[in-house]
Amino acid sequence: MPENKISVNGLDLYYSEFHALKNVNIDIAPNEITAFIGPSGCGKSTLLKSLNRMNDLVEGCRITGAVTLDGVDIYKDMEITYLRKNVGMVFQKPNPFPMSIYDNIAYGPRTHGIRRKSDLDDIVEESLKKASIWNEVSDRLKRSALGLSGGQQQRLCIARALAVKPEVILMDEPTSALDPISTMKIEELCCEIKDSYTIVIVTHNMQQATRISDKTAFFLHGEIVEFDETEKLFSTPSDKRTEDYITGRFG
């Protein structure tokens, strides 16, 4: 088994004529949290979305280069539904489906063919527990998920992603719409589950990156400027631009 969970090799991505990612190379190690930081519009979300091919939904989006999951090229040699089952995603804005809490969590497993009620019950409970929201919702699983608070909705979405038993979880600014307490809960939850998952998280919050991530990649204008151990990147950055950005002197 290759050492890296995901490898991105020479990835270029274009939105029609716009060159959004330029020769990106990055290796994402298993069972670690990797953070993407950088100014707005530098391509963090774009790279994240190319890891589970959500960019396929964007009209006019073209890529060259390769992204591999466990050594298999996800654009050439992998069924897209299989890819997305294994590489889950949590979005910036919580997006629970307008159905019950139970059905939200069961949606993924049902999609992948699990029908038995008892199996689904188990998965729902297990996923909600992992996302540390079980205690808050166990007595109202049949109620609409839209009635939850923003922070609860986001943890529900994490639980929904966990329910298909992915190996990698991509999170695009998962706490940017949340209050500090909900943010803390989600950060704790990331740290709790990272032993069994590989997590890639985009964040604008540099404290968050230092708090939870093992490695950090700094993006600028569609390129990865620096990618290193989080501690190293924030204490002794090797690139001037990284230093400017993390010290807030970015112009």
Add this chain to the structure above:
Amino acid sequence: MTTADSISERKSDSSDFFHKPPSGRTQRFIEKGAEIVFLLCALISIAAVVIICVYIFAGGIPAIAEIGLFDFLGGQRWKPYNEPAEYGIFPMILGSLYVTGGAVAVGVPVGLLTAIFMARFCPAPLYKVLKPMINLLAGIPSIVYGLFGMIVIVPIVRNLAGGDGNCIFTAALLLGMMILPTIIGLSETAIRSVPESYYEGAVALGATHERAVGTVVFPAAKSGILAGVILGIGRAIGETMAVIMVAGNQARMPKGLFAGVRTLTANIVTEMGDAGGLHYDALVATAVVLFGFILILNLCFSVLTNKKPKEGKSK
């Protein structure tokens, strides 16, 4: 008002940089005038509804009282020319319900599938053709539909099912076509207004496009879709011309899918010309019943469209 005044005064007093606004009084006058014009226009439609209600009910209720509510609504014989005359509109109520039900059975499945296709599957070039065609379908006058029914559908049904082809089945088929644009239009809008994040959430879990659309997007649009269906039903139940031309128009209890039938609307139009006295009033009373159906449908419609996005009720 006072703040607006003081702002405009302050501007004109203290600064020459601003263009001098029209004096507060003129502006207020224009605003007030516009408000009144808008109000009047709004009042016209309210007045129209009220006047229609009053006249129809004033004309119809006494007749219902004279015939007797039960004999009128439940009576199975409509024999206005007999001695003594009988005014039971139950056959026409059933006629309207059967024809409309049939139209729903035809129009709703086709309409919904078309709407889903147009909102989520249709390639752009095809959409450019399809959309105007469906709009055109909505604009065709009902007499033209009626002619089409007479010339094309009736003979086909006659050949396939026997009888003379003027029947519930034909009327339902034709009405089903006529309500398609309403159902397609509203459903497509409802499906398109479902937040894209629902769709993305579903595909991100590994759902195929078809599954995401079918199990997340479509159900999320259901209240808008239901509203479209109800509006379609309203159109079907109120349709007159086309139905008269293909339904057979016999004022008797419906005898089956391939037998002729008369609807409430057809009853009014057919006999209004030579009716007098109680007969005339009984026809107006038929309109009252029709009106009742439409009121109920509109009530359903507004309940559905005003419904706020479902919140989990915290006990």
